[in-house]
Amino acid sequence: MLSQQDLKQQAADAALALIEPMLTAQAVIGVGTGSTADLFIDGLAKYRGKFRGAVASSERSAKRLAGHGIAVLDLNEVETMPVYVDGADEINSQLHMIKGGGGALTREKIVASVAKQFVCIADESKLVDSLGRFPLPIEVLPIAREAVSRVARALGGQPVLREGFITDNGNQILDIHGLTITDAPELEKKLNNVPGVVTNGLFALSPADTALLATQQGVRRLG
Numbered sequence: 001m002l003s004q005q006d007l008k009q010q011a012a013d014a015a016l017a018l019i020e021p022m023l024t025a026q027a028v029i030g031v032g033t034g035s036t037a038d039l040f041i042d043g044l045a046k047y048r049g050k051f052r053g054a055v056a057s058s059e060r061s062a063k064r065l066a067g068h069g070i071a072v073l074d075l076n077e078v079e080t081m082p083v084y085v086d087g088a089d090e091i092n093s094q095l096h097m098i099k100g101g102g103g104a105l106t107r108e109k110i111v112a113s114v115a116k117q118f119v120c121i122a123d124e125s126k127l128v129d130s131l132g133r134f135p136l137p138i139e140v141l142p143i144a145r146e147a148v149s150r151v152a153r154a155l156g157g158q159p160v161l162r163e164g165f166i167t168d169n170g171n172q173i174l175d176i177h178g179l180t181i182t183d184a185p186e187l188e189k190k191l192n193n194v195p196g197v198v199t200n201g202l203f204a205l206s207p208a209d210t211a212l213l214a215t216q217q218g219v220r221r222l223g
């Protein structure tokens, strides 16, 4: 029986095999955040020198990449990336995701938007029939915390401030519990329109292109 850690490793390895042909001297790889992305970063280290560098979606991942001697580029220096690789907190069969459990959702959405494709790596426990059991993270400007909380309540959710946590962008996170998400793209759009919301953790308007989900029977590919 493989442990969850083994499964995460398998998903990370599968992503490395998938992106290996994309590693050219000019290629910049978009790199996500979290325990699964960490394993991907560690594996990427063996290709150091075979590609230009990486754009990180968090200070944490930037540090880990630099620790392996991989060049970390500012997104403003990069026009395009063949791929962005990241984990997820939940993913459904349409490859809509909830992300932001680690609080990195804003930079993740930005870096992913510049990449040609999003490859999601996760163990199979992240695959769900319907999104929302994992509380939906929303990054908010501190001044808007209560205003956004009221909107979340009106949508049927229970907002909980992530105590003692400040994002890389200097903002706060509300975790919205108890949402029934029937139309993820619509909810993502609605939340994007609430003043004071920096980013919500739904990745449904631009879902993953491919999911590599590690199971006890091997890696399952969706998309």
Ligand SMILES: O=C[C@H](O)[C@H](O)[C@H](O)COP(=O)(O)O
Binding pocket: 032, 033, 034, 035, 036, 037, 086, 087, 088, 089, 098, 099, 100, 101, 102, 103, 104, 105, 108
């Ligand atoms: O902000 C964090 C990210 O969205 C992560 O991708 C997500 O939380 C999954 O992390 P992990 O691979 O540690 O489960």
